Amino acid sequence: MEYILTVMVLIGINVILATSFNLILGYGGLMSVAHPIFYAIGAYCSGLLAIHLQIPVPLSILMGAGIAMVLSFGVSLPSLRVSGDYLVIASIGFQLGILHVINNLEFTGAAGGLTNIPVLNEGPSRSLVFVLLIAVVAACAVMLVGWIVEGDYGRAITAMRNDEEAFSALGRNAMNIKIVLFAIGSGMAGLAGALYAHYFAYVTPEQFGIFTSAALLTMVVVGGAATTWGPLVGAVLLTTLPQAITFLGLPVSIMAPLQGVIYTTLVIFFLFARPQGLTGGTRGGGGLEAWSASAAFRARRDAE
Amino acid sequence: MSAIVRIEDLHKSFGGIVVADDVNLSFEAGEIVGLIGPNGAGKTSLFNLISGVIPPDAGSITLEGHRVDQLPMHHRARIGLARTWQNTRMFHSMSVIDNLLIATRRYPGESLARILFRRRSVDAFRQQATEKAMVLLERVGLADKMHEMAIELSYGQQKRIGLARALMSDAACLLLDEPMAGVEGQAYETIIRVIREEAQAGRAVCVVEHNISFIRDISDRTVFMFNGCVLASGSVDELTRDSQLTDLYFGGEHP
């Protein structure tokens, strides 16, 4: 029972992460893969604030999310100058740089990780309560992103993603939108990280590396980039799938690479065969279409 | 004189390719200027310089007396520059009407805070913008396509949508890059009429076209560009009488 509840907590965390990543990458078309670093910032900041300054956990969680939001300038500002493939590279640099710092600072626990983080709630049904809490937060995350991308603001986001130059030439400010999308998306990732930290009481730097970027990317692509429900579907599938593989009882030396292979295969398969993901309609792929089969369509347009 | 746009000593090169070589030009209110020249003359690049897609190496551009050459693109658009694109550049995952709404001067969805806290005024702006977009679609003869995806229309229809989109902001200066490409039949007359009406409303219009008879029909003054230089200016007939220019246009030698 406890095991199932723990998996459900992970699903909730991943729904928040994938949904917020989709806001940036799918809807915004902003090719940053550094999303896990905001997850890390939320987890570490909230954990450290609670441990060293004895800040009440609910407050430290909000502060962790807020700090992640502010630090999102670290990728949103470069995104004003570079885009596409260059932003991917800049964001990887940002992610690895901060991870390197976390890995080497003593007070973050270095490579060993941060331990003894106070938990948010205790008691006999602590996991059940936490599952309910995370379900509510995840539902709010999905609704918030749904609200942002519909209507007038959503139309502007779509236009910016379709053609930033044409968008700017019509008097629209792409810079504002990028900053807002990164801030909200990263804040949500920070919140997920803080919640994680105060449930498991322990985080390590390796949880927030490129592998996690790949996992989140897979969730978004498989579920359907730039769709409301896609990241949710992707997060549920790709959180339960590795758990299911665990039951095969394979040794760790095979397990870890196997997961990598599965993620990579899924991403490549979906980008080519079904860029709209499991839940998307006939058109789609959002910000990922430049990397997908519909890139051919864009190439045709640009060649004119 | 009331120059809407004034370009002085403008210079730009990409490596060895000079796209603007000491260009001096001005567009007056109510005037339609034709801009012609062979492929690669620098016509589109001049539009890119004026609208802010590329920064100039030297020189100045003023819009109604304000220096704009260092301003970001969206800022220039807001104070009165509108353009169309040679290759239409529709927002491809959006409907025709949404393509137009994006270009509204006071865009209702400019900030999330405004949408959240000033719902009433946002709704009013959207209402106004939608009505305006409908009128413009009517004028370019595509009102019945408003809910179709812009990218699914024919090239000529996309050109007309691009024109309507550029008219959404009531800009003082209109830069039209080959508005007639792919436009046929009745639509040809429609576009001529719309461009004339916009000039009569006091806007400065500059039109790039390879269709010389169209330029003859519509322009008050025509400018000939070659290798980034403005070589001559006058009526189309004056320019075509100059055999040196026609040679250049049709692939002759360097002067």
Ligand SMILES: Nc1ncnc2c1ncn2[C@@H]1O[C@H](COP(=O)(O)OP(=O)(O)OP(=O)(O)O)[C@@H](O)[C@H]1O
């Ligand atoms: N961003 C750029 N980088 C490098 N070279 C460029 C760039 N933009 C334009 N050029 C070059 O500058 C020259 C002028 O191009 P431009 O598009 O302005 O010509 P044009 O007069 O509009 O021609 P056309 O009638 O074919 O549209 C061309 O040789 C083009 O290849």
Ligand SMILES: [Mg+2]
């Ligand atoms: Mg051109």
